Amino acid sequence: MSAVTLDTGPTVARLSARSGVRTARTVALKVVTAVLVLIAAASVTFFAQLLIPGDRATTILNLKTGRAQTYSPSELAPVKAKFGFDHPVLVQYLHYVGGLFKGNLGTSYTQYRPVTQVIGSEIVPSLVLTLLALVVAWVLALTVTLLTVKRGRVATALGSGWESLTASLPPYWIGVVLLVVFSVELRIFPVIGGDGVSGTVLPVLTLAIPLAGFLGQVTRDEFEKVLDQPFITTARTRGMGDTAVRLRHALRHSVIPAITLSGWALGALLSGAVIAENIFGRPGIGQVLVTAVNTRDVPTVSGIVLVVAAVYVVANLLVDLTYRLVDPRLGARS
């Protein structure tokens, strides 16, 4: 699902019926692909969870008591009947996928709530956290890159040093340090933030800082290459100032790899948000996912994977669109 798939040939199209049809076909193709990707994601998760050693009915019984033991078939039978585990796996699977088309993600084995409700109540704080982290990471990365790339040895070293450092820091460590400094010592932000505004700052930074380092490294490499390109020299010979060259010419070219990565980063942030959520006692889908995996709550895990997959798909569509905004050559062809 990269920009290349849109590259349908060099024909310069006017606004015509043909191009309209082609656009509709492209969109339809994209939607069908997206739906297939989602079903595939749900199916893989469904079967992967059944393949893990251990038994779902045993887990349900052990969870009710906080124990770890085996049960006799007669003890397991009522649980299996209740949750439909006594049906063949294929029947269970078809039932599950059939439900997906009706918007039914099943019912949590442990909370007895519909999975849509389990996810619905937690998805908003997660999306807020994820999107803000991505935005902040971009701002941090661009600021550092623009200020330090090819600005003399000291500035460059500082900039790339900062990026290497932050890109390699584990989020858990960053989170605890931010917590101790800003919540415990300086008391600027609450320790248990919840999903309020002041409680969102530190979790966002926890996720944004390492990502900023990563995006910055990629952008810097590209930026350095672009600044050596002939068209930059041309621009400079036209008398364009350094800042203008950087912002108007070099930046556009050098952010493309980072945009590609952002599609991935959005999904990774969403599923990896659990670290920030844990440290700052913040509700969110990451916590729910970890609990659901721990308790082998198959419908909940599948549901969350489905949502994360949907976010990936949407993010990649956005990335495709962004390419065209950043690189007019792509827009002209489609």
Next chain:
Amino acid sequence: MNTSLHRLAVIGAGAALAGGLLTACGSSGSDATGSGTPVKGGTIVYAHEQEPPCIFGGWIQQAYISRQVLDGLVTEDDNNAVKPWLATSWKVSPDGRTYTFTLKPGVKFTDGTPLDAAAVAYNFDYWENKGGNSTAKVSMDPYYKSAKALDPTHVQINLTSRYTPFLTLITQGYFGIQSPTALKNHSQQQNCEKPVGSGAFTVADWKHGQEVILKRNPNYTSWPATAEHQGPAIVNEVDWKFVADGVTRYSSLTTGQSNVVYDVPTTDWAQARSKFDTTLYITPGKPVSAYLNTIKGVFTDKLVRQAFSYGADRKAAVETGFHGVIPYEGNGAVSQATPDYDAAAGAAYAYDPKKTGELLDQAGWTGRNSAGYRTKDGKELDVKFPYPAGAVINAEGSTVLQVLQQQWKKVGFNVKLIPATQAEVFSGKYSGPDAYDATPFYWTSPSPSILWIVWRPSTTADPNGNNESFYNNAQLGQVINGANTATDPAKAAALYKQAQQIISDNAATLPLYDQNSTYATSKSLKDFWLEKSQGEPVFSDAYFVK
């Protein structure tokens, strides 16, 4: 009589071992003795660790919170005596099979349903026969027979035979009484999220992943005999927050964002004792001890089990690993906080590497391979040791196991530690005779009758999945059953101790440390206490001072 825990904490600064309960109090600050004006109302913010799937259930995490919402028939005081709660009095028939409880009249559930004998009988049936609470069920099996309402205020519980620990066992939170109207008419989801009881608080809202909001029940009439004050809760609200990270939990207290925190990291314990009111609760029941697989692998030989027990300095490892906060437990059958604890069994198998060598020689493990491990007929002395990492064996517990692993290596055991995730543990991946040679777990219970649950021999007709050492000793079963059904408390105690001796003599389990819970409370909050049976926090008497 009704000395509550926090009071002990104030009196027994240091290390009083009162009724098996270790309490410790911080060196007193100026307001530690309770100066300041009590205020009515307010919100207690409590930072707990784990979020259970439902409020009510058979897991201790559920008992902690359902205790706030549901009342029990009886409760236990700090001297292990059973005291009135919803039942004002009770009579036991001479043959010990019939318990007749007289209920406090006029008590209503928060949905208006009368809390009468029929409601209590309904709950017993719900736990035992309708899957209502598997821990309640396993605590009564096979002694429970039926429950019957004699009249609105008298309920009769019939047992199949005498079962002396019965009253003590029903003091646990698993036996909280719920409104039969709600159980019958509400959906499973409603009863999971907002169970209806007669307790001091009601569940107002559950923000999953974040907190449960408990609101004061203004019409509360049914406080236990152990309560610190008569009447509804003094505060308006308890915000029961789930904060998984220990650093965050403790920091929320130091910054004043919470008033009470659960499970203080042991590295912060010394500081917590000097700044806050603290309680260290040693949980009665089975301590954290490893089941040794007696039917498959190297530990089928009793001599090897004993050699393993002698082979590492468990006491020193526990004291170092937990920074001296959590006590070593030498009795693998029951913890030191359990009634009828046998101290002699707890003193067995002190570190003695020489003895390990002798026992292994005797058992035929005489060879040594190039790695230094003992061998027998060319086979290495391997011990597969999966452990439930996380909630059961935390980071400090894992460190203890790693230290022990090094010491066992020196005496010739190749111990393979396998950290098992919660999903693996609960799914039964590491259950059953093929899955391990040794694996640790605990089981809380206010009564030594926990021995019956864990060590009852497993038979084909009546399998016992809880006997995870697979140690089927008919004599042991008889001794425990004899204790459970004894009329004379002294005789029961002697038999329970004998059972602990048998388990220890046969090294059927490897003792490690006591299960426990720690709490730290800000000094502006008074009369917060823990009930005795398993350390459930009680907020209904707590109040703030200015």
